[in-house]
Amino acid sequence: MAEFKQQGPVCIVSGLLDQQTVRSLWNDRSSILAPETAALKLAEIEYCDSAGVAFLLELVSIFAAKGISLKLVSPSEQLKKFITLYDLNDFFIEEAK
DSSP states (O other), X not given: OEEEEEETTEEEEEEEESHHHHHHHGGGTTTSSOTTOOEEEEEEEEEXXXXXXXXXXXXXXXXXXXXXXXXXXXXXXXXXXXXXXXXXXXXXXXXXX
């Protein structure tokens, strides 16, 4: 299961972000993050599959529809491998600035 911890404008995502977790979070995707969220810090994600990446990109899309830029920052080592494998570098930022 994934956990979303809000710390001001940054939300720290930890745990597992897999297909089963995404199914349980999907209906709440529009309200899972505080409106002032500017970045999702992903360093504490233990495991993420393609459904998890799609969910993260869906959150970015929801914010973009509101005219807000939501950044995906500091991906975990496991997530970095996934990003490289599927050439998703344009969507993720190495370190939070």
